[in-house]
Amino acid sequence: MDPLSKDHFVNEEIVNKLLKIEKIKKKIGQLCIFTMEKKLNNYPFVKKSEVFLSVDGTLNIKILQKEPILRIKNRNKEYYLTKEAENLELSSIYSSKVLLAKGSFSKEEKKHLADLVQTINSDEFFKNQIISIKKTVPNLFVLISKIGNHHIILGNIKDFKSKLNKLKAFYKQYLNKIDMNQYQSIDLQYKDQVVAKKR
Numbered sequence: 001m002d003p004l005s006k007d008h009f010v011n012e013e014i015v016n017k018l019l020k021i022e023k024i025k026k027k028i029g030q031l032c033i034f035t036m037e038k039k040l041n042n043y044p045f046v047k048k049s050e051v052f053l054s055v056d057g058t059l060n061i062k063i064l065q066k067e068p069i070l071r072i073k074n075r076n077k078e079y080y081l082t083k084e085a086e087n088l089e090l091s092s093i094y095s096s097k098v099l100l101a102k103g104s105f106s107k108e109e110k111k112h113l114a115d116l117v118q119t120i121n122s123d124e125f126f127k128n129q130i131i132s133i134k135k136t137v138p139n140l141f142v143l144i145s146k147i148g149n150h151h152i153i154l155g156n157i158k159d160f161k162s163k164l165n166k167l168k169a170f171y172k173q174y175l176n177k178i179d180m181n182q183y184q185s186i187d188l189q190y191k192d193q194v195v196a197k198k199r
Contacts, residue, residue, distance in 0.1 A: 009045035009065055009091045018043060019061075036061075044089055068096045069117045070133075074104050085114040103135030112157040119161065125168060148180025155189035163188040170194045 018039050033051045040049035040063065050062040068080030068088055080088040080096065085107075099117055113133070120126040130152075132144040141160075143152040154163055166188055174180075187195040 009094050009096075010043065010063055011093065014043070014093075015040070015061060015063070045091065068098055069121065070099050070101050070113060071096070072101050072103075072105065074102070081110055081114060081117075083114060083118065085111045099130065099132060101133040101135075105135060109135070109157060112160065116157060116160050119164065123164075125171075126164065129171075148183060150180060150183040151185045153185055153187040153189060155187075166192075166194050170196070 019036050033053075036051045037049050040046050040051070040061070045066055046063055047066045048064045050060075052060050054060055066082050066086070066088055069083055070081040071090075072079055072081055078090055080090065080098070081101075082088050087110075099120065101113060105113060116133070120130050129145050129147060130143050131146050134142050134144065136142060139156045141154040141157045143154055145152055152167060154160060167186065170186065182198055183196050184199045185197045187197065189195075
């Protein structure tokens with residue numbers, strides 16, 4: 001962990017407060033490393049921590065933070081979703097720049113959402129194209145695109161990879177040839193076809 005960086009959910013000040021390092025009166029050798037790690041690991045934004053003493057007696061703390069990939073908004077409740085499809089509360093010290101998803105999602109849907117977002121983030125085209133996701137009714141997921149004023153109807157989220165492949169092929173074929181603003185929606189729900197609905 002870089003203690004000087006502000007792009008973190010966990011910083012040096014938080015670690016000091018959690019471990020009360022400035023109040024420790026014991027000798028370093030008597031510190032309970034396990035207890036310190038447990039305190040750090042119980043902090044909501046810490047995935048894993050390692051506390052150890054170096055040969056010269058210096059106390060070292062390594063922290064791996066949880067990584068949000070999606071911010072979910074469901075009515076007046078907001079939280080992050082991690083790569084592992086785990087809910088993560090919002091932080092008062094740092095806001096992660098991630099995709100936004102609106103709606104109420106089941107545990108299974110969150111796993112598919114985490115996979116979908118990681119697929120989007122690993123593809124430069126989709127990363128620059130998709131700005132948010134929403135669930136309108138059960139099993140109807142919609143992607144909001146940056147280019148054009150249209151919605152991309154994904155439908156059921158389970159088989160999203162084949163649908164994204166169809167979408168990419170559609171964009172490659174038509175993106176530079178037609179005005180995308182004239183379309184209201186691009187529907188990917190049907191097998192082996194893309195249905196583009198004009199306004």
